[in-house]
Amino acid sequence: MAVPIAARTPDQAHQQAEAAQAAGADLLELRVDYLEGLSVELVGTLVGKMRNAGEEPPRMIVTCRDKQQGGALDYPAKLRVDVLIGALKAGVEFIDFEYDNFRVIENQERIRLALSQCSRGRLILSAHNFEGKFENIGKLFRNISNACPGAIPKLIYVANHINDCFEALDLLHQTSAERIVFCMGEAGLISRILAKKLGGFVTFASIDEQNATAPGQLTIKQLKTLYRCDAIVADTELFGVIADPVAHSLSPAIHNACFAEKGLNCLYLPLLVEGDRQGFESFVSHALLRKWLHFGGFSVTIPHKANALAYVRARHGSVEPLAARIGAANTLLVGADGKLIASNTDYAGALDAIIAGMRISKAKLNGLAVAIVGAGGVARALVAGLSDAGADITIYNRTVERAEKLAAEFGCAFAPLEDVPSVDARLLINCTSIGMHPNVEATPVPAESLKKTMAVFDTVYNPAKTLLLKEAKKKKAKTIDGIAMFVNQAMTQFKLFTGHDANAELMRNVVCDSLAQK
Numbered sequence: 001m002a003v004p005i006a007a008r009t010p011d012q013a014h015q016q017a018e019a020a021q022a023a024g025a026d027l028l029e030l031r032v033d034y035l036e037g038l039s040v041e042l043v044g045t046l047v048g049k050m051r052n053a054g055e056e057p058p059r060m061i062v063t064c065r066d067k068q069q070g071g072a073l074d075y076p077a078k079l080r081v082d083v084l085i086g087a088l089k090a091g092v093e094f095i096d097f098e099y100d101n102f103r104v105i106e107n108q109e110r111i112r113l114a115l116s117q118c119s120r121g122r123l124i125l126s127a128h129n130f131e132g133k134f135e136n137i138g139k140l141f142r143n144i145s146n147a148c149p150g151a152i153p154k155l156i157y158v159a160n161h162i163n164d165c166f167e168a169l170d171l172l173h174q175t176s177a178e179r180i181v182f183c184m185g186e187a188g189l190i191s192r193i194l195a196k197k198l199g200g201f202v203t204f205a206s207i208d209e210q211n212a213t214a215p216g217q218l219t220i221k222q223l224k225t226l227y228r229c230d231a232i233v234a235d236t237e238l239f240g241v242i243a244d245p246v247a248h249s250l251s252p253a254i255h256n257a258c259f260a261e262k263g264l265n266c267l268y269l270p271l272l273v274e275g276d277r278q279g280f281e282s283f284v285s286h287a288l289l290r291k292w293l294h295f296g297g298f299s300v301t302i303p304h305k306a307n308a309l310a311y312v313r314a315r316h317g318s319v320e321p322l323a324a325r326i327g328a329a330n331t332l333l334v335g336a337d338g339k340l341i342a343s344n345t346d347y348a349g350a351l352d353a354i355i356a357g358m359r360i361s362k363a364k365l366n367g368l369a370v371a372i373v374g375a376g377g378v379a380r381a382l383v384a385g386l387s388d389a390g391a392d393i394t395i396y397n398r399t400v401e402r403a404e405k406l407a408a409e410f411g412c413a414f415a416p417l418e419d420v421p422s423v424d425a426r427l428l429i430n431c432t433s434i435g436m437h438p439n440v441e442a443t444p445v446p447a448e449s450l451k452k453t454m455a456v457f458d459t460v461y462n463p464a465k466t467l468l469l470k471e472a473k474k475k476k477a478k479t480i481d482g483i484a485m486f487v488n489q490a491m492t493q494f495k496l497f498t499g500h501d502a503n504a505e506l507m508r509n510v511v512c513d514s515l516a517q518k
């Protein structure tokens with residue numbers, strides 16, 4: 001893993017290098033285009049000091065990026081080539097030069113000569129596109145490889161949609177020489193993580209978010225701890241959560257922690273799939289077509305749960321009956337025959353949380369008076385699960401027509417949200433986002449309406465102790481938090497994905513730690 005050192009002064013560069021090595025960097029990329037007052041001597045001294053700093057001299061790439069290709073300060077081409085040649089003489093392992101500038105004969109001749117005169121320095125020939133995909137990435141790769149056969153081609157472009165990553169992944173899959181290929185931007189994130197699986201020469205990571213040198217660059221801690229980069233190998237099985245937005249999702253943290261605990265050769269990715277049904281279908285088709293990626297299943301959340309169901313139906317996969325009734329799937333499993341199996345672990349996760357929280361058997365849900373506040377996706381899963389178990393449900397919602405429609409579908413009662421204060425039920429469930437961070441002072445049900453005889457379940461899990469639950473606790477009502485449901489549905493998915501039981505306590509701790517950090 002290479003960590004860019006992007007400092008204005010040599011002192012700052014030393015500090016960053018120490019932090020990068022302490023965090024486990026294998027390679028330091030000295031981005032000397034960030035240095036003020038750049039000169040051959042300045043870089044030579046910096047490289048020399050760094051090589052002598054610790055017990056183990058760090059391996060280094062020296063890059064003096066052209067401002068046109070993402071460089072920080074605008075230094076003339078001649079000085080940039082002088083600096084790279086000086087770095088080779090100072091003994092660095094790699095220099096990185098832009099392919100476009102290498103095609104200038106004078107630059108090329110000078111760099112070739114310097115390479116021939118040093119015993120170990122190698123050239124990385126790089127191309128960047130900050131707008132989007134290259135016109136023909138395969139041709140560009142061949143041109144760069146042919147321009148200097150001993151060099152390591154580096155092709156980096158911005159992914160404007162996750163589907164743009166497949167060209168980079170294909171190129172890595174189809175080539176075997178040393179090469180660096182990945183995508184920038186949030187949509188390109190998976191290509192940075194999967195470069196290791198596909199034999200990419202190196203992945204770049206920043207020391208921390210403030211020191212990122214390219215859009216979408218992950219931190220070394222995220223790559224090593226969250227995405228278990230050191231454990232990724234060619235046949236690592238992949239899973240991930242398909243969502244938009246996805247950055248806030250806690251699913252990668254909990255699944256990867258459980259994979260690590262069980263020593264499973266699996267990795268769970270955040271999959272930002274923007275767009276409608278077509279964007280979803282195109283991503284899943286691309287991912288499954290490439291069997292060498294080894295996708296074993298997906299979690300699916302907003303806004304794609306209905307798209308997931310439609311996709312599986314259209315491809316003659318199998319759909320779990322209650323997922324069909326809910327009209328949404330949150331889990332797609334790739335079967336042994338390659339066909340998809342769609343299921344919904346939300347309702348079962350919620351029902352398990354209710355049964356455990358109320359300390360009752362599932363049979364006791366039959367005839368139980370339940371008030372559900374909200375009529376969106378989560379309410380729908382709960383209404384389906386609880387009506388299947390025979391509960392007597394009333395749905396309250398701000399948009400009363402939505403409550404009416406859901407109630408008609410499952411044979412329940414409904415009422416406008418204004419009627420909530422007169423609620424009388426054994427189980428009250430909040431399925432709205434009211435009370436969710438940052439609006440933690442809001443509650444969907446006034447404290448006066450809560451009773452000791454009620455069990456109160458809030459599906460909101462950020463924060464875990466919502467105002468609704470705090471007030472219910474004051475009334476000595478039984479309370480059930482949203483983390484229980486979240487962990488339960490994730491545990492069911494983990495079992496479907498791997499055949500192993502997940503560690504519930506570990507999952508809950510990871511959720512709580514992640515929320516505390518946020």
Ligand code: NAP
Pocket residue numbers: 302373374375376377378379397398399400402417431432433434436459460461462482483485486487489
């Ligand atoms: P959704 O489909 O967008 O539905 C949102 C619901 O909240 C609708 O009924 C909406 O009423 C209502 N609502 C939103 N803002 C409101 C406001 N200011 N006043 C009154 N009603 C309001 O969302 P969802 O997927 O069902 O998710 C709902 C919540 O469930 C999320 O916010 C999240 O906290 C929680 N959740 C928990 C888990 C878990 O595992 N624990 C998983 C997913 C989600 P209208 O119909 O009138 O718009």
